[in-house]
Each structure stands twice: as structure tokens, then as C-alpha cells.
Amino acid sequence: MESPTPIRILTVCTGNICRSPVAERLLQAGLDQVLPGAFQVRSAGTRAMVGDPIQPLSADIVHLYGGTAGGFAARQLTPKILREADVVLTMTSMHRGEVMQMDASLLRRTFTIREFARMLEVLEKRDDSPAPAADMAAMWRELPARAASVRHLAMAEDASDNDVVDPYGRGPERYQQMEDELAPAILTILRFARRRS
Template identity: 70%
Template structure:
């Protein structure tokens, strides 16, 4: 019997040393608590500083929120890395454009992380996706919680996009996370202020909609 496939999430920024590693490591840490083995979160950069570790001030943020920056090495975004992603969360609208230049088929699965978080907040208010019992989603029954969870998250981009008109940013810049690379600690604090609420929204949605009877 084949092992159930996890939800594959890819976070994307420029150098893959400041923003997307924070998103990767904190999403992975939080999602592991929701459903162990249910999610695989990785990251890459559109102009990556290949092989570099997480920038120290970004690593501090990761540790402060309970994640780990150990063993990280920046990698360049490629079509091969993009292909298996169920969901691509970028740190800015320009990164989203670069993702789609590499693979236009990801159009409906790629969002800026702040935009996606707002959509999930609206979606959670409008509907409950939690199954009533067993490993169920969308009227189907699954053999295990990971398969049910993967089915839910693979349907999520289309459902989230359906409420985009209810979650528009006041300004276009509100979709982006500032790039603090080679800048002062104040910019890292701004990055944290913009990115952390989005991560929290994604984790809250995952927790509230975890398959019934899953390990939590």
C-alpha cells in the first residue's frame, strides 16, 4: 500500500535567505503540530544565494516562534522544484509573476502569502470545511487523515480564489512582504510584522479544518 502524499507547499522570495525561509520553517513547524506528516513545506529563491544559510536576523525570528533554521541552504527556483507544488506562496507580487514565467500552469495555485492568508480568513468565516466524522472531505471518505487533508488542500486554491473579491488589499503593497536583505534590524522587524500574521492565518485555517480524528 502506497504511503499517502502530503500537501506540498513552496514559499518563494528573491535570495531565499530572509523571507521565504522564515515562512518555510514556521509553516512546517506549525503544520507538523496540526497533522504530522501531512505537509511538506520547502522554499526557493528567484535569484537565490545558492547554498547560503538563513540570514542571522531571520534565523532569530524563526527560533523566536518555535522553528529551527538548522540545516537550511538556499536554492534556486526552477521548473523542476515548482512542478510538484500543490500551493506556491510568494513574498511579493513580482515573485508570483516570476513563478508563472517558469510554469504558467501554476496560475491557479500561486498567491502572495499575505493575499492567500486574507482569503483563508474570509473563507473560514463563510464556510466550515471540517468533516462531520471519519476521514471525509467533499462527500468522499478517505482511508487516512493525510489523504483527506491533501484532498482538502488541493481544492483550496480554487475555493480561496472564489472569495478574492472579498479580501482585496487596501493598497497593492499590502500583498507584499518587505525585503530586509542587507538592511537594518528595523526592516527585519517590519518583515516579521507583515509575514507573521499571514503565517498565523494559514496555521489557524489548517488547525480548524484538520480531518476528524487526526493527531493534534
Template identity: 45%
Template sequence: MSGGGPTGAGVAGARVLTVCTGNICRSPFMERALQAELDRSWGPGVVEVRSAGTGAMVGEPMNPPALRLLEAAGYSADGFVARALTPEIVASADLVLTATRRHRGLVAQMHPRALRYTFTLRELADLVSDLPREAYAAGDAGEHVRALVQAAAGRRGLRPPLSDEDADVVDPYRREAVVFDTMSAQVMSALPQVAAALGRADG
């Protein structure tokens, strides 16, 4: 199940897209943390993680409070610049991870076929938390990511749905420091499960 990205072109890699609103807090945090973890698993750049915003502050760097928390977690935002979400960007992804269910809906409106490979970050963590590796583990990165997406999508409706509070990552922009802390904690609590599921089967 490919969104038309590099795997569809016969390349062994895969593309993951993270999405929020402004593309300066939540989605770059998700992007850079997940990229670093997948680079460790598959090798640098084999799985490409990029981000975009539904109402992006195009050209802006990562928001400083979010950046400080990203760096405190051991990751880097070097070179990051916000960009706007487009149907072409969505179509080129093999997996889309959104900050909230609302973003997931906006992604699907932009490119309806993407609904089958779009999840909130925390939703995907929940869906794969007890999913046996043999249910999706595959050879190269592209095959592996597509198989995981298919297996996770197949579990929708078979598990009690998460509440919005449990499915979404809170928007901290222009809010107090405690909200940024909550955002960081929500991303970091979901990251290990998502990174492990997307990582090499023998990693």
C-alpha cells in the same frame, strides 16, 4: 487542483512551496514557521513545506538577522540551505506562497499553470480570513490543501484587492534591523490564518 506533487501520485500528503528572491530571509522564515505549525496539525512531514529563490544565493544558510528572529519566534532553521527556483519545483507544488506579487508573477512566468495555486502569503491570509471551513475542509492533507486552494482562488476578484503594501512581505536583506522586524511581524501576523486554514479540519 494539484501542481503534480505527491497528491497527484496518490499519496495523502501535500507540498507547499514558499518563494522569495535570495531564499535566505523571507522564504525560509515562511517555510520553517509554516512547516512547524502544519507538523503540529497533520503530523511530521505529512505536508512538506520547502522554499526556493528566484535569484537564490544557492548553498547559503539563512541570513543571521532573519535566523535570530525565526528562533525568537520559536522555530528552527537547522539544516537549511538556499536553493534556486525551477519550473520543476513549481510544478511539483500543490500551493505556492510568495513574499511579493512580483514573485508571484515570476512563478507564473516559469510555470503558467501555477498562477491558479500561487498567492502571496499575506494575500492568502486575507482570502481565507472569513472563509467558512465547510467551504473547503476535506479528508486527507492533499485533498484538504487542494480544496483550500480552489476555494481561495475562487475568491479572487470578489474582494477588494490588497495594496502592494498590504500584500507583500518587505525585503530586509542588507537593511537595518527595523526592516527585519517588519518582515518578521508581517509573516507572523499572516501565519495563524494560513496555518489554521491549511491545518486539519478537526485540529
């Protein structure tokens, strides 16, 4: 059953051409398989290279996991874009701080993507009823507050474990590191969505 108003997820990085587009396209592809039409995933950059396409090595990662990279154009993060999001997933703690500076009211629905994935794992362990949600949209709109409530149980051993490395201007090995840090978080979010649908 389609949600009349899609759950809006925003991914954020710096230039909006490497990390956040990969997260956007792979989350959208995976969530479309879980519940077509129920989610709208978009991305933006804190210092976006406005209008640029996804970097070729990032596009390769998107294709590798079954997403599509075509038709993408980087855009600048704005307060209006933030206000429209139900969940904001940043690529680093620094990006999360920049979101907070732009709109402090988003505190309880803004997370680094790796932190959010760990929080979902905590919620799954604590949940006595992993049955599908009756109202998927309502469950996802309440999810940021539930995730924030277990933040203390999902702390990273090292603060850098919250961040996804920036590969821009670097070689293939840095893109591989980005994939190694980003893909598990995306897969955790998709697995959570699948179990709740």
C-alpha cells in the same frame, strides 16, 4: 492519520535567505503540530544565493516562534520545483509574476502569502460547516481553487499590502517590519489548518 503523499507547499522570495526560509520553517513547524507528516514545506529563490544559510536575523525570528533554522541551504527556483508544489506562496506580487512567467499553468495555485491568508479568512467566514475535513489532503489540494474563487473578496486596499518587505542588507528594524508583515499571515494559515484538522 498521515497523508500518503504530503501536501507540498512552496514559499518563494528573491535570495531564499531571509523571507521564504522564515515562512518555510514556521509553516512546517506549525503544520507538523496540526498533522504530522501531512505537509512538506520547502522554499526557493528567484535569484537565490545558492547554498547560503538563513540570514542570522531571520533565523532569530524562526527560533522566536518555535521553529528550527539549522540545516538550511538556499536553492534556485526552477520549473521542476514549481511543478512539484500543490500551493505556491510568494513574498511579493513581483515574485508571483516571476512564477507565472516560468509556468503560467500555476496561476490558480500561486498567491502572495499575505493575499492567501486574507482569502482563507474569507473562506472561513463563508463556510457554514467549519467541521474538520474528512480528507485533509483532498481539502488542501482543492484549497487553491477555492481561494482563487474568492480573490475578488480579499483584495488589499493598497497593493503593497500583498507584499513582505525585503530586509536583506538592512538593519534590525527592517527585519522587524518583515516579521510584522509575515507572522500574521503564517498564523492565519496555521489557524485555518488547525480548525480543519
